[in-house]
Amino acid sequence: MSGKTLHLENLTVSFDGFKALNELTLQIEPGELRCIIGPNGAGKTTMMDVITGKTRPDSGTVTFGEDLDLLSMSEPEIAQAGIGRKFQKPTIFERLTVFENLELALAGDKSFLKTLFARRTTAQDTRIYEVLEIIGLSRQHQALGGILAHGQKQWLEIGMLMMQNPDLLLVDEPVAGMTPQEIERTAGLLQSLAGEHSVVVVEHDMEFVRSIAKRVTVLHEGHVLAEGDMDQVQKDPRVIEVYLGA
Amino acid sequence: MGALALIAILVPLLNQAVPASSPFHVSAYGLTLIGKYLCYALLALSVDLIWGYCGILSLGQAAFFSLGGYAMGMYLMRQIGTRGVYGDPILPDFMVFLNYKSLPWFWHGFNHFGLALLMVAVAPGLLAFVFGWFAFRSRVTGVYLSIITQALTYALMLAFFRNDMGFGGNNGFTDFKDILGFNLHSDRVRVVLLVITCIMVAVSYLVCRMIVSSRAGRVIRAIRDAESRTRFLGYRVESYKLWIFVFSAILAGIAGALYVPLIGIINPSEFSPINSIEVVIWVAVGGRGTLYGAAAGAFLVNYAKTYFTTSIPEAWNYALGALFVLVTLFLPRGIVGLVSGRVRKPPKSEPLHAPANSPERSNE
Numbered sequence: 320m321s322g323k324t325l326h327l328e329n330l331t332v333s334f335d336g337f338k339a340l341n342e343l344t345l346q347i348e349p350g351e352l353r354c355i356i357g358p359n360g361a362g363k364t365t366m367m368d369v370i371t372g373k374t375r376p377d378s379g380t381v382t383f384g385e386d387l388d389l390l391s392m393s394e395p396e397i398a399q400a401g402i403g404r405k406f407q408k409p410t411i412f413e414r415l416t417v418f419e420n421l422e423l424a425l426a427g428d429k430s431f432l433k434t435l436f437a438r439r440t441t442a443q444d445t446r447i448y449e450v451l452e453i454i455g456l457s458r459q460h461q462a463l464g465g466i467l468a469h470g471q472k473q474w475l476e477i478g479m480l481m482m483q484n485p486d487l488l489l490v491d492e493p494v495a496g497m498t499p500q501e502i503e504r505t506a507g508l509l510q511s512l513a514g515e516h517s518v519v520v521v522e523h524d525m526e527f528v529r530s531i532a533k534r535v536t537v538l539h540e541g542h543v544l545a546e547g548d549m550d551q552v553q554k555d556p557r558v559i560e561v562y563l564g565a
Numbered sequence: 566m567g568a569l570a571l572i573a574i575l576v577p578l579l580n581q582a583v584p585a586s587s588p589f590h591v592s593a594y595g596l597t598l599i600g601k602y603l604c605y606a607l608l609a610l611s612v613d614l615i616w617g618y619c620g621i622l623s624l625g626q627a628a629f630f631s632l633g634g635y636a637m638g639m640y641l642m643r644q645i646g647t648r649g650v651y652g653d654p655i656l657p658d659f660m661v662f663l664n665y666k667s668l669p670w671f672w673h674g675f676n677h678f679g680l681a682l683l684m685v686a687v688a689p690g691l692l693a694f695v696f697g698w699f700a701f702r703s704r705v706t707g708v709y710l711s712i713i714t715q716a717l718t719y720a721l722m723l724a725f726f727r728n729d730m731g732f733g734g735n736n737g738f739t740d741f742k743d744i745l746g747f748n749l750h751s752d753r754v755r756v757v758l759l760v761i762t763c764i765m766v767a768v769s770y771l772v773c774r775m776i777v778s779s780r781a782g783r784v785i786r787a788i789r790d791a792e793s794r795t796r797f798l799g800y801r802v803e804s805y806k807l808w809i810f811v812f813s814a815i816l817a818g819i820a821g822a823l824y825v826p827l828i829g830i831i832n833p834s835e836f837s838p839i840n841s842i843e844v845v846i847w848v849a850v851g852g853r854g855t856l857y858g859a860a861a862g863a864f865l866v867n868y869a870k871t872y873f874t875t876s877i878p879e880a881w882n883y884a885l886g887a888l889f890v891l892v893t894l895f896l897p898r899g900i901v902g903l904v905s906g907r908v909r910k911p912p913k914s915e916p917l918h919a920p921a922n923s924p925e926r927s928n929e
Contacts, residue, residue, distance in 0.1 A: 398796070412794070423783055
């Protein structure tokens with residue numbers, strides 16, 4: 320396992336006085352599958368924004384691996400460093416084909432001149448077809464992304480993350496709007512990714528979290544309220560009060 | 566492409582070989598008109614590349630067109646030499662008239678055709694680079710970017726109107742005599758210019774086609790449709806936008822440079838913001854994001870403009886506006902979308918079944 324540890328320390332982000340993150344400290348180990356839950360406004364998405372470079376924190380540090388300071392890097396640099404992100408709302412390229420969506424996500428040199436003259440190698444083609452198989456979209460590979468069903472879009476986006484071959488996958492609400500069967504498949508997919516990659520899943524669906532999580536972190540008002548396995552967390556009276564009990 | 570080849574062959578033939586009395590004869594006026602449409606088609610290509618494929622609505626494309634035109638104009642002015650009204654071997658007429666004692670520094674070297682050609686690309690390219698560098702890095706997008714590109718071309722128009730800029734003030738450049746020693750007023754030379762214009766449009770079309778069908782082209786469309794997704798995949802969105810913007814500006818500059826010797830005049834009104842907006846209308850009417858649609862739109866709208874401004878001049882602006890509204894409402898994919906009648910060209914870029922080896926992508 321060649322993964323890297325993600326370490327957040329004392330992160331604070333405020334928007335017009337409202338503290339979206341408040342002294343948040345969190346560590347994700349290599350190969351871990353971590354679920355992050357919490358009520359609306361707990362800071363889950365803000366946390367992902369900070370890790371991926373979209374939002375700059377007021378204070379705190381984010382390090383990846385030995386010595387990578389993510390706060391000094393741009394979004395593409397962070398992506399190239401091995402952090403992939405799936406958005407809350409499935410975000411794919413609707414007017415490109417499924418195949419092309421995956422092709423663009425391929426790891427490699429992503430400068431303009433390189434892509435201008437890029438030709439796919441056989442190995443890359445094989446990898447794309449492999450991922451198409453895994454996400455169950457082999458038959459739709461020629462279809463435009465925009466015509467896919469909601470669940471398929473979610474999978475395509477996860478497939479794009481797999482093409483990037485990142486050390487860490489940040490997955491925001493992967494099963495929102497999915498049917499029970501789709502949820503089951505997604506759970507299997509994410510579990511198969513963990514181990515080789517670290518996976519952080521933000522999710523509201525408690526059934527889903529219970530089915531995949533080994534370790535759960537509960538966020539509340541921008542900091543960690545509780546951390547542990549699902550049973551521990553569910554028994555925690557503070558958690559029951561702010562979230563599960565509601 | 567076929568249509569272009571047809572123009573390149575048929576028009577010179579009808580102009581040169583068919584007697585003036587024949588109904589098929591293309592007059593010198595007709596020739597110039599077609600040449601003008603071709604330049605506009607090239608300009609439309611440049612807008613389609615940046616707007617149709619990359620989603621950047623540049624409303625300052627006329628600025629790049631005019632800069633290319635001015636670069637060519639400076640060469641043509643220097644070629645006049647002693648044949649000007651004042652007969653000064655070095656200074657163009659307007660400089661003598663404005664009491665210039667010597668040639669401003671930026672006019673030096675423009676007696677060389679090579680330098681003029683270089684500046685046709687460098688002047689618009691550099692402006693686009695500097696402008697785009699700041700705009701894209703600051704993540705100015707959408708309507709804000711469109712507005713500052715309008716401001717850019719408006720500012721340049723005001724600057725070029727000033728006599729002390731050294732570009733002839735509001736008269737601009739005109740009264741050209743010859744290019745590379747060939748008389749610009751001869752029909753033969755104009756035919757050659759037309760053929761060169763055809764070739765340039767064809768080459769530019771092919772280069773644009775190559776760009777949009779490369780992986781970089783797909784990244785550019787990805788940026789248009791989901792910019793932040795592209796960024797989180799590890800693409801430097803700003804640098805992609807900058808490359809495309811600069812390339813598009815250079816295309817516009819080339820269009821301007823081809824336009825000036827054919828039309829015989831360039832003045833600051835070419836910078837006028839309305840010109841840039843018109844180009845966008847051509848592209849929208851023709852069908853954006855197709856390249857050939859942009860060229861077709863340029864021909865169609867300008868032909869309509871030529872026709873209507875002679876028959877009912879006061880109604881033209883209304884007709885143009887109505888055309889834009891109608892196309893936006895009923896033909897969101899433009900005339901080309903109507904003709905092709907398909908939802909989208911079926912993607913031919915990928916093999917149907919598992920990859921035996923990496924297939925060459927088809928060109929279109």
